[in-house]
Amino acid sequence: MAYPAPEMASTTTDRAAGESGRMRAVTARRYGSPDVLEVSDVERPTPAPDEVLVRVRASTVGPPDSATREGSPAPIRLFSGLRRPKAIPGDALAGVVEATGATVTRFAEGDRVFGTTAPETGAHAEYVCLAEDAVLAVTPSSVDHGEAATVADGGLTALAFLRDVVDLRAGQSILVNGASGGVGTFAVQLAAHFGADVTGVCSTDNVALVESLGADTVLDYTETDFTATGERYDVVFDVVGKRSYPECRDSLTPTGVYLTTVPSAGVGYWVARTRLGGGRRAKFAATGVKPASEKQVNLGVLRELLDQGELRAVVDRTYPLEAIAEAHRYVDTGHKVGAVVLAMD
DSSP states (O other), rough: BBOOOOOOHHHHHHHHHHHHEEEEEEESSSSSGGGGGGEEEEEOOOOOOTTTEEEEEEEEEEEHHHHHHHHHHHHHHHHHOSOOOSOOOOEEEEEEEEEEOOTOOOOTTTOEEEEOOTOOOOOOOOEEETTSSSSSEETTTSOOOHHHHHHIIIIIIHHHOOOOOOOOOOOOOEEEEETTBHHHHHHHHHHTHHHHHEEEEEEEGGHHHHHHHTTTTEEETOOEEEEEEEEOOEEEEETOOOOOOHGGGEEEEEEEEEEESOHHHHHHHHHHHTTSSSSOOEEEOGGGGOHHHHHHHHHHHHHHHHHSSOOOEEEEEEEEGHHHHHHHHHHHOOOOOEEEEEEOO
């Protein structure tokens, strides 16, 4: 589902807003349903000497954005605000460098770029400032803004887990539960690129897609429970947080690793309990708060794969900024395929 491009009048309005030092951005006065979200006229940021001002063309909306909007689980509010959201949401972005600070040499005005503001937010706006050494790279010419933003979201997460957390290698086996989602589509491609034997788990409608991404085997979860097949994997990557470590333990090899992107008290317990020893383990990583230097390296890897045509983004729907609440409602259904893109113009 794609929305039509804004009329020229909207572009003119956007330009006038930019020139006046104002911009459109997503805001919320309280936590709650998608209806709390609105598009407001706010002050446009000004780059410091070591910063670049990026005119954002696209961002993404995913489950972490829904959690931040709801303020749940409660620990999220330690970062987003105790009583109400205190910042513009969103972290993945793609756009064009609008201006550079006096000391910036890495980027120039007019560069097409993509990256992330994480662990900070602010990408669901027309403009954002980032430090020159932030997690930002020049976008390959063959990749559009929506695709690039998707890579800076699910791609960065998948690569951090597969390369940094488990160091997936050729000859190993991996099962990706949620293989058709925003992180899952990249996990399947990257695992195949690393030479692993890949099994993807998804719904009936998405079997062909997951096969096209490089999975050696695809299981339809409506027909097959992967935990009951008797198969064993070096890695079980539950990107959607639907199956617990105890449920997956017997699907792991004796030294296998269970991964999940979804934090919970249960995950924390099993990570701690299995930390010692050489047997099966549960692992979790808060990839968004990793040092910028590490994420820069990973973004560079993803950029090279994109440029070589060895990695592709899967975009389900694209919504204009004004339809931010509708984008959240769709994400909340839990049935998106790949990424949901938020287009600024």
